[in-house]
Amino acid sequence: MKLKIISLVLLSATAGFAASTSEIVAPTPEKKIFSAELLTGITNEFRRDETQNLVVTSPQSYSLGIGYGSWMITGERSSQDRRFSGNTSLNVTTAQKDESAWVSWAPTPSSQWRPYLSFGGGTLKTSVDSQIDSEKISVEGKELPYVGVGFGVRAVFLRFFEIKTEIRIVNREFTEVGPAVRLLGSVGFSL
Amino acid sequence: MRELTGKLLILLPFFFILSACEKLFEKATPKPVMARLPWPTADGSYHFQDIELRQLKDVAHLQSDLVSIYESPVPFQDGLSGSGPYLQYIQDADGVVIPTDAKSLQLLSLYAHLEKLYDLDLQLGTQASWPLNVGFEANFTRGEEKVENNALYIASNNALLFVPFQQPDLPLAVNAGVIGHEHFHSIFYKKVLEGSVEQLLEYQFLEAHTVAFFKRVFGSMSAALEPMSKEETVSTEPGAEEKKLRLEYLRNIIRGFNEGMADLWGWIYTDNADFISASLPQMKTARKLDVLPVLLSTTDDKMLEIATKRDPIERAYNFGTQYSRLFKGFSDLRAKRLGTEKQATRMELAKTLLQSLDGVKAEIVALKADQTLSSYSLLNHFVEAIPEISPEECRYFATYAQKTAEFKSPQPCQETPR
Numbered sequence: 001m002k003l004k005i006i007s008l009v010l011l012s013a014t015a016g017f018a019a020s021t022s023e024i025v026a027p028t029p030e031k032k033i034f035s036a037e038l039l040t041g042i043t044n045e046f047r048r049d050e051t052q053n054l055v056v057t058s059p060q061s062y063s064l065g066i067g068y069g070s071w072m073i074t075g076e077r078s079s080q081d082r083r084f085s086g087n088t089s090l091n092v093t094t095a096q097k098d099e100s101a102w103v104s105w106a107p108t109p110s111s112q113w114r115p116y117l118s119f120g121g122g123t124l125k126t127s128v129d130s131q132i133d134s135e136k137i138s139v140e141g142k143e144l145p146y147v148g149v150g151f152g153v154r155a156v157f158l159r160f161f162e163i164k165t166e167i168r169i170v171n172r173e174f175t176e177v178g179p180a181v182r183l184l185g186s187v188g189f190s191l
Numbered sequence: 192m193r194e195l196t197g198k199l200l201i202l203l204p205f206f207f208i209l210s211a212c213e214k215l216f217e218k219a220t221p222k223p224v225m226a227r228l229p230w231p232t233a234d235g236s237y238h239f240q241d242i243e244l245r246q247l248k249d250v251a252h253l254q255s256d257l258v259s260i261y262e263s264p265v266p267f268q269d270g271l272s273g274s275g276p277y278l279q280y281i282q283d284a285d286g287v288v289i290p291t292d293a294k295s296l297q298l299l300s301l302y303a304h305l306e307k308l309y310d311l312d313l314q315l316g317t318q319a320s321w322p323l324n325v326g327f328e329a330n331f332t333r334g335e336e337k338v339e340n341n342a343l344y345i346a347s348n349n350a351l352l353f354v355p356f357q358q359p360d361l362p363l364a365v366n367a368g369v370i371g372h373e374h375f376h377s378i379f380y381k382k383v384l385e386g387s388v389e390q391l392l393e394y395q396f397l398e399a400h401t402v403a404f405f406k407r408v409f410g411s412m413s414a415a416l417e418p419m420s421k422e423e424t425v426s427t428e429p430g431a432e433e434k435k436l437r438l439e440y441l442r443n444i445i446r447g448f449n450e451g452m453a454d455l456w457g458w459i460y461t462d463n464a465d466f467i468s469a470s471l472p473q474m475k476t477a478r479k480l481d482v483l484p485v486l487l488s489t490t491d492d493k494m495l496e497i498a499t500k501r502d503p504i505e506r507a508y509n510f511g512t513q514y515s516r517l518f519k520g521f522s523d524l525r526a527k528r529l530g531t532e533k534q535a536t537r538m539e540l541a542k543t544l545l546q547s548l549d550g551v552k553a554e555i556v557a558l559k560a561d562q563t564l565s566s567y568s569l570l571n572h573f574v575e576a577i578p579e580i581s582p583e584e585c586r587y588f589a590t591y592a593q594k595t596a597e598f599k600s601p602q603p604c605q606e607t608p609r
Contacts, residue, residue, distance in 0.1 A: 087359050087362070089361045090365060092295075094291045130289070133361075135237075137227070139283050139289045141282065142281065
């Protein structure tokens with residue numbers, strides 16, 4: 001499923017790029033054509049569960065992006081350990097792993113401030129450790145796919161340093177709970 | 192044309208992504224649901240097992256025709272008032288439901304046991320009242336004090352309440368024996384208390400009290416209602432003290448039967464004679480069933496206890512435990528004699544018990560103003576209901592029954608020298 005989604009995103013990127021090159025004037029020679037970024041940061045996710053309680057998670061994320069002109073494709077990975085309620089006799093611990101691929105389009109790819117639009121998708125996998133007295137079991141959950149769209153800004157300082165912030169709306173599983181909002185903040189290197 | 196092609200290509204990625212996720216629109220709960228839950232084993236310990244849930248319609252909301260579950264509810268009118276549960280869970284590669292937090296794990300375990308207890312009710316024909324209202328982490332106060340580490344059944348609301356559990360031991364909502372114990376109170380209500388309330392009101396010694404009072408007292412043997420009933424038993428009329436004593440005695444005997452047989456039911460359901468200590472180890476000595484019984488208290492013993500004003504709850508449990516240990520010991524003896532499987536023996540015991548409760552109810556209904564219910568009432572009806580009682584079993588009961596006329600040994604036992 002994960003491979004399917006990533007390949008779809010790649011395909012979409014190619015298609016989108018093909019469409020855009022038919023409309024957009026090719027970059028001038030002095031502008032950077034290829035670009036890359038390596039970032040780390042925090043992804044804050046806000047969503048409401050079915051009882052309307054706000055659920056907030058803040059896993060650390062890593063991303064690697066490769067760009068061509070106005071387009072950039074980014075692979076992201078984040079993981080988080082979170083311990084839920086329980087006591088010494090009965091408790092549950094979960095860990096979540098999120099892998100995704102995003103395509104972004106920036107109208108001004110060579111300027112210092114680069115606003116962009118993005119879309120993409122990925123999978124979220126939860127593993128659970130459940131304990132009853134001295135017995136502990138670990139279970140890997142299914143990979144749950146999601147898709148999303150976003151808007152963000154990249155800022156490049158001192159030629160190689162990049163700060164990126166983005167707001168995304170992510171629809172996981174198409175549940176009636178509604179979409180989640182993700183607020184990303186990351187820093188790293190840009191080439 | 193070129194412009195149109197470009198626009199279509201821009202839309203293409205969204206089409207692909209939506210198509211790939213189309214199947215996610217199908218929201219179907221697997222039926223039956225398999226869930227990995229902490230489940231009791233024969234040695235009394237708990238291990239994770241895959242449990243089949245056949246009546247669960249919606250896992251996330253624990254929707255089923257058998258129970259209405261509420262989180263942090265309060266008793267309201269004839270039911271409960273609170274929000275419905277929302278479970279956090281994942282499914283493994285085989286579709287087995289795995290709760291992802293401790294609360295969800297407790298709720299699903301509680302539901303699973305209730306479904307199994309429903310199956311047991313069907314098998315035994317208990318006439319218990321389903322669907323059942325269930326409160327998880329219920330807000331319940333006794334006087335000014337918030338009740339914790341307990342579970343109770345309220346007949347007027349047909350509700351099983353699990354109040355917040357703060358101990359480091361097995362939560363009560365996961366303890367199969369405790370759930371079986373509380374569920375038995377609903378069976379006892381249906382078998383013994385319901386319908387006998389109105390009959391009891393006809394007798395003179397109860398006339399000083401209101402219908403509402405009796406509905407509370409006999410409609411629920413809940414400890415939580417103790418303060419209310421005490422307030423209302425205050426009366427200045429002549430002979431009030433005697434009436435109060437008789438009422439207190441009757442309540443205590445009935446409550447003793449109820450609590451003792453609820454513990455027995457917990458054992459019948461789990462095959463664990465010490466199910467209570469997994470959650471409340473401080474009660475191990477007082478409540479475990481695999482110890483030798485003691486002489487059964489006579490009516491005079493019980494009257495004396497009440498006159499000396501020992502704690503009413505402790506009195507009821509002590510008396511009830513005498514009974515539960517006596518019947519558990521009998522079941523062991525019978526299994527040994529007949530060489531039957533443990534499960535089959537427990538089922539036979541459950542049937543005998545249910546039959547004997549009918550006899551107790553009939554006796555309560557037939558009580559006259561100057562009569563009291565014998566503390567041996569349940570024993571007499573139980574022994575009478577045992578199919579093909581053996582001389583050895585007769586001697587067993589005779590050993591633990593005091594030499595009193597209250598013990599009415601059945602015909603087969605009378606042929607055996609005591």
